[in-house]
Amino acid sequence: MTETTSREALTGSNGDPDGHIDTAELGELLLGKWADIRKLARELAADTRAHKVEGLTHTEQRERAFNQLKLLVDFKAVHRAFPKRLGGDEDHGGNVAGFEEMVTADPSVQIKAGVQWGLFGSAVMHLGSTEHQDKWLPGIMSLEVPGCFAMTETGHGSDVASIATTATYDEATDEFVINTPFRAAWKDYIGNAAIDGLAAVVFAQLITKGVSHGVHAFYVQLRDPVTHQFMPGVGGEDDGIKGGLNGIDNGRLHFDHVRVPRTNLLNRYGNVDENGEYTSSIASPGRRFFTMIGTLVQGRVSLDGAAVAASKVALQIAITYAAQRRQFNASSDIEEDVLLDYQRHQRRLLPLLATTYAASFAHEQLLQKFDGVFSGAHDTDEDREDLETLAAGFKSLSTWHALDTLQECREACGGAGFLVENRFTSLRADLDIYVTFEGDNTILLQLVAKRLLTDYAKEFKNVDFGVMARYAFNQAADLAINKTGLRQVAQFVADTGSVQRSAMALRDEETQRALLSERVQGMVADVGGALQEAAKLPRSKGAEIFNQHQHELVEAARAHAELLQWEAFTEGLKSIEDPKTKEVLTWLRDLFGLGLIEKHLSWYLMNGRISMQRGRTVGDYINRLLAKIRPHAVDLVDAFGYTQEHLRAPIASGAEQIRQEEAADYFRAQRASGSAPIDEKILLLKQKQAAKNKK
Amino acid sequence: MTETTSREALTGSNGDPDGHIDTAELGELLLGKWADIRKLARELAADTRAHKVEGLTHTEQRERAFNQLKLLVDFKAVHRAFPKRLGGDEDHGGNVAGFEEMVTADPSVQIKAGVQWGLFGSAVMHLGSTEHQDKWLPGIMSLEVPGCFAMTETGHGSDVASIATTATYDEATDEFVINTPFRAAWKDYIGNAAIDGLAAVVFAQLITKGVSHGVHAFYVQLRDPVTHQFMPGVGGEDDGIKGGLNGIDNGRLHFDHVRVPRTNLLNRYGNVDENGEYTSSIASPGRRFFTMIGTLVQGRVSLDGAAVAASKVALQIAITYAAQRRQFNASSDIEEDVLLDYQRHQRRLLPLLATTYAASFAHEQLLQKFDGVFSGAHDTDEDREDLETLAAGFKSLSTWHALDTLQECREACGGAGFLVENRFTSLRADLDIYVTFEGDNTILLQLVAKRLLTDYAKEFKNVDFGVMARYAFNQAADLAINKTGLRQVAQFVADTGSVQRSAMALRDEETQRALLSERVQGMVADVGGALQEAAKLPRSKGAEIFNQHQHELVEAARAHAELLQWEAFTEGLKSIEDPKTKEVLTWLRDLFGLGLIEKHLSWYLMNGRISMQRGRTVGDYINRLLAKIRPHAVDLVDAFGYTQEHLRAPIASGAEQIRQEEAADYFRAQRASGSAPIDEKILLLKQKQAAKNKK
Known part of the structure; x- marks a missing residue:
């Protein structure tokens, strides 16, 4: 076995000759506008008192979580949104940022805190009068009055x-x-x-x-x-x-x-x-109802951020392990690859990494939008509607993504991934409900779809979608036509021209934008056209036709939210100064974009947006991106900035590397001493050879 | 609200006028060759003493599971495979069938029993001498000697x-x-x-x-x-x-x-x-090693069966609930649909139901193949190789499918689905490890791929695939060319002619077979062609090229296993006598086949197997199938034959139906008495009307 330095093991045999990304710069960018609060919150999340203890009964867990809330009060970690006159900071964005980071300590703490201060307390603050606030918030803030x-x-x-x-x-x-x-x-x-x-x-x-x-x-x-x-x-x-x-x-x-x-x-x-x-x-x-309910958007925003944080932790663990773990026998005379050098392993983890980056940049935009609305700085009806749409779309995508990521990471780490000490299964169990609470993802995507349809044609504005999605659709029905929805999408396409017309490369930013945008537009136009008649029909008949297109509507909404994630990632690239970092992040963005295009390739082919010939190159291009990104994979997860106190996974602690080296040393010493047994296969080969030579 | 009978609620407003399927006949077919043993095992699985108790610490769970094994001994539920002279039945298929059913009681019991008798005991039986068996099996069988x-x-x-x-x-x-x-x-x-x-x-x-x-x-x-x-x-x-x-x-x-x-x-x-x-x-x-390891195939067979059983339980719960649950306000004057009437809900659950049927029929074939080999009735090298390939492919697909199904069912039931009392989360947590133990699914699919490649060209027979998949590939390397692999696939295509040539409908059985077969053949030929050169290169260079095609290899293997599931489903249809049952099951098989084609549609388009025009009809055709199957959905899960003692989910107990009726009765009585409050919206509307009339 060839000796390898730790660095080579981490970057793989195809280590990029052009050096490494600037993880410090990238890390700061990822921390976003509320970096200082996130760092404070991460300090608290690193405190063992805040950590989930595994194996407790649910009764014990409840007691522990309740006491952990007191810790949050003591650390003044949860009052940032409340009125200054009552001891708060009136800092809505910072408040949510701080909450989100608690997911790495214990999702129960994040959510129980969310119930107490994000829902119960927020309802008193947002729906009550000043007198209500003065009367009830102090007890709520101090946890003297736990509430529902x-x-x-x-x-x-x-x-x-x-x-x-x-x-x-x-x-x-x-x-x-x-x-x-x-x-x-x-x-x-x-x-x-x-x-x-x-x-x-x-x-x-x-x-x-x-x-x-x-x-x-x-x-x-x-x-x-x-x-x-x-x-x-x-x-x-x-x-x-x-x-x-x-x-x-x-x-x-x-x-x-x-x-x-x-x-x-x-x-x-x-x-x-x-x-x-x-x-x-x-x-x-109707509008009154949705105004009241609209104060709930904070929950969705913070779930989006927590889902991104959990995905980061999972990938930091799994990719660290995959860069150290050698699957094959250290006694072999061939150099063994680490897991992350295998294409399939790259295919399993790196697209999830790309999506996590996209979701992270998207979340930062959402959080700033949320802060703008709740601080009153940007609080028009349009702002609120945009916030609703972004929160619905991003929360849906990121919470499903977190479950997918946790599961893929768990499987990629095999039996070790199943041990609760390595976090995946525990986080996945806790985050499972994120996809259906604070708005069921499927319903939320129908809210996004309603927005897209109303942009497409005004007659959808007041249509009763009947059926399952009534809540979601009605939620937007009274609001003004939006600015970041479909029309903006249409604008992208006008700006970039038809994809077919220009000879473009898939890695080209404008090409990706055009393809992703045209799909949203095309899907909405298809469904919208089919539904325009339905909107004029009597409600029961119309509802039946809507129901026949419900699946397409949800898929159109998903496509829209994916596009917005891609836009956020692309926007994020602009802030990066270090050229190598920018290059690698651009590959990662391309991987995200091309991954979306691959996933929906049949749509692009059937709608003539991608030729057969070009379609066949998508998979290969993704594989080449994987190979280019692989040497930077460890840096890309290190940039998330979580420490061992946040990861708390033995397989990401370096123990695997030590075990590998111990085994390699053992076999090296055995070979050097001549005490290694001969393999029967080799003996048989030699005997054959000897028999041949006799002849 | 219109009054609905329970039957109407169950079959939906589009209730099939041609009557119902014969759930008794279908149920017997699904129970398969070892129906009697399955029924006995289900009786045991219905016993509260065998049930998982939720909320125990892991220490308490371990104690309970150990005691549950004693119950299995008392019921003589676990000795069917052992030698008759020691009190067994030498019934290998029946033994595995009985084990599988225990998953509905408690997956820990199934797996702990599998460790004791299926692995520890089986190793003594299959790898030891008669003396070894006589010496150690009695203590193992009686649980006097728990082992590893x-x-x-x-x-x-x-x-x-x-x-x-x-x-x-x-x-x-x-x-x-x-x-x-x-x-x-x-x-x-x-x-x-x-x-x-x-x-x-x-x-x-x-x-x-x-x-x-x-x-x-x-x-x-x-x-x-x-x-x-x-x-x-x-x-x-x-x-x-x-x-x-x-x-x-x-x-x-x-x-x-x-x-x-x-x-x-x-x-x-x-x-x-x-x-x-x-x-x-x-x-x-090499061959000696794989012969010894080959005795382990039993574990994969039983995991495949248990995964199918868990999927059935999940769908029986979720579909029962979806047929009773009305999402909208019972005070509404419009008749409310139950969840299962919504297209999206059908899209979420019914394809999983189709896949579960396919996996169930496939498992029965696998179990019979296993029994043939282990009983010695059909125990050639080819039989053993076929068994290995089938077990690897089916176990991979069915265990992943079980996780997908449990998760989708959990989400489709919202917050109720997250409560442990409704089973999904508990079963999902327990079955998680099924996808990586007894052979990591990704590795197992590479074993299948190796088989496909060796069928494609002999030079792959002895190639060292190096890298991650060495185990899997080598496992098949010493064995003879197979009979149920690619060549059989090629034969299908020869039988049916090119898909392009005939004007065919997607619902046509031969069309589906040809499409699914051609994809396997095409993918293997693509990869095989690219790898033929690599096989001749020095090992390290060859391994690099193999690595570049690892993802495609795994996907080809998946396509092959999906085809074999489809074949098993199609074969299963032949045994059905009741015409309505046959018709509905054929729709379900079509849904499974078309679902696969939709999932891989971009491949079909790019490879010219499906025209653009036809491609655009796949989604609609699936939607029409969903609507046709929907009235039979409850019957299709009832045919699985699990009782409330197996389901043990309050949401599938009928409680939801009772709650719905209570609410409807309340509003009906309120309206009748004239005591219902007027809705402000309606009041506003009337005021507007009145103002208009004044003018």
Whole structure:
């Protein structure tokens, strides 16, 4: 076996002669606008007290997670979004950035903190009055009052507008009566509901004077803070053990004519006076609903960021291991390749790395957009609509991507990947729910699709998509025509001209942009054309036709979000100064773009956007990119900046390298001493040779 | 809301007018040759004592699983393969069928039983002499001696030939000295090693008279049966918590010059006499190795079956729920569709159902092939090679499919799917390792690829594929040219003529066969052509070129295995007598075939096998099939025959239907009584109307 230095092992035999990327510069770029807060949060996430302990029962996990929230309070890690007068920073982007990083410590901590401060606290802040904030936020911020965000019902997951819990105003007592009419209307999957929650923001249909004004939020005491028993009329049960995130005590809640003061209505967008008169600053009930619900976008933004962080951790572990692990016998006389030198292994991991970079750049754009809206700096209707669309698209893609990445990394590390000590399985179990909570990904993509269709033709603006996607579609229906949707896509194409016309190379940026854009445009036009008639038909018939195109709609939305990820990656390239770094990142961006084109190649072929001849080169071109990127793979994951305290995976600790060297030393010494046994195969060969020579 | 009968709800609004499939006939067909044993095993699997208990610590899970094995002994559920003279039935197929069904009770039980009887016991039976069997099998069968199958090492997963543990014959004492030379040679991921194992079959390089004769198996006492302490020289550690299957105590083992009697060598294929002379009935060391390793195929066969069973359970749960769950508000005046009426939901679940049927029929063929070989009824070299290839291909596809299915079902059931009580997350965690143990799927597909290449051209027969796939490729290298591989594929094409020549419909069976076959043939020819030169080059250069085609090779193997699944499904159709059942199953087979063609559509287009025009119809055709199959979806999962005792998922218990009806009744009564509040939206509409009328 040839001796190899550690560096050669890391970069492989085809080590790039032109040197290495600048991981420091790249690392800072990836940290983004809130780099300082991320670094602080990573320090906290490196603290063993914040780490998930594996093998606890769900009861023990819940206790631990609750105590970890206290740690977050002590570190002032979770109050950045709250009003300055109450001790916050009114820093919305920084707040989310800090939350996201906690996923590397323990996803249960990230999500339980999200329930307490991102949902329960945010609802009081965004839906309540100043008085509400002053009264309730201090206890929420200090964790003196752990609380719930009681929106989802057993019978209605994504369809929030249809929840059946009622809050009926009783003029006689100046109270709202919160009531659960039947089993399907129980609040379900509610974090903090099974054990910890003392109070809740409960979403219910507000009824006064015989009129239902739609979903509103009410602050409701759930349990007695001393006895911890349910208040009269409140009941519930434990959701029990889940596939992951067992640090959070999800549960069910129901209300049997529970009375709360009228002033417990979080009345920023709708109020009832003591005479039972309802007033709202937003005349349209639909728009009012979506304005209230719109404050929830923060959850999606932070899930997007956490999914990206988890993908980074997974890849940093798996690629480190793949650059050290030699699959074949160290006694062999042939130099053995490390796993990462195998094409298939590159094919498994490097496209995921490229997608993670794309998702990382995309998330940074989303977070800045979010901060602009929530800080009020850029808070037009269009900004809010863009934010909704970006969050829906990116959250869907990145959370699915995180699961794919964790699974592929787990498999690429074989049996070692299955051991919980190496993180993949634990993170995957915890992140599983990310793809369906805070908006089911499939529903969110239909929200994106609605946006694309309304850009395509105005008649879709007010169409009732009926069926499953009603929530998603309606969410956008009252809002203005957007600016970053399809029309921008169309503009790209106009700028770049038809792909067919110019002799272009697939690695060309404009070519990739044109191809990705034309696919979105083409798909939307196809579906839009088919649906234009349907939009004019009676609702039930129209819904049937929409249903026949539901799959295409979702795929068009996915294509759109992929394009926006690609744009974000491309935008990110502009900021890189070091030429080698820029070159390698451009290859990685190309790998992402070409990967998308390969995935959807049949569409490009059938729609005449790529010729047969060129189509056949896509796979080879990707393989060549893999070989070019491979020497930089370890640097590309090191740039994520996570340390051993974040990775906490024995297989990424260097132990594998040490084992390899020990084995190689053993065989080297054995050969040198002449004590190695002879292989029977070689003996047989020699005997054959001797027999031949005799003849 | 229109009242619907339960039947209408189940079959959807497009209920097939031509009646229903015969689930009884179909159920029997699916149970296959060993239907009686499967039914017995399902009875046992329905026993609460055999069920996984969620939320236990891994220590508690291990204890429970060990006790569950005793239950299997009591029920005589695990001895069917063993010799009749020792109380077995010598029924290999029936034995595996019975094992597989246990996955519905608890995958840990299935796998821990597999370790004890399928690996440890089987190794003694297949690699040992009659004396060995008589001496050790009774204790193994009764569980008096729990044991390990100590093959894999930390440093060598799939590459068994390169393990570094040695067994050196010492003539002076007539003993073998088992030794672990360095850390990477520790046995790892070994079931029963951490706690329960009293003995082990240890795989080690057999060395006598200075010659290494390759990997052989040795029976080694690990722990004192009374004190349960490691024997002198034996050591180890616990692998700890895993991503799943925590009923099994995986661990590491190492041996410091541990001495065992010479007669502890399991010597069926290689023996050492008291003078240290080595003899074997198989002259070629390579072939000898693969003959010994070949006895392991049973594990792959049973994983294939268990993966199919788990997929069936998942789909029976998710489709039952999707046929009852209404996503929209029961107070709506429009009839609400159940989830399964939405195209996207059909697209998510029904292709998985089709693939599960294909995998089920394929597994039955594999099991019969396995039984033929192991019973000796059809035990030629060709039979064994076919068995290896089928097991490698089907196990890879079905275990990945099970993970995909469990995940899609979990997501399709939203938050309810994430609750461990609904089974998906628990089964998924337990089955995760199925894709990399008993042969890493990626390596197994390379074994299949090697087979395809050797069929393509003889020069590949003895080529050293170097690199990662050496194990897999070498495994087939010494065997004869096969009969069910590529040549048979070529034959299909010759039989059916070129796809291009005839005007054919995609739903035509021969068309599907020709398309799927031509793809395998085309891919193999492409890679084969590129590699023929490489095979003649010096090994290192050749290996480099092979590496550049590794991805294509794996994809070709996958295509081959998919074709064989399709063939098995098609073969299965022939046995169905009821015309409606045959019609629906044919649609399902078409959905499977067309799904494969859609997935690989770019290949078909670029290779001129499908025209652009026809390509554009594939998606629509699939959508039409979905609509036709949908009314039969519940029957198709009911035919799997699992009862509530196997499903054990509240969402599939009918509770959802009851909740829906309760909610509908409530709103109906409210409307009837006139006590329903008026919706603000409707009020606004009326006010507008009134204002208009005034004018």
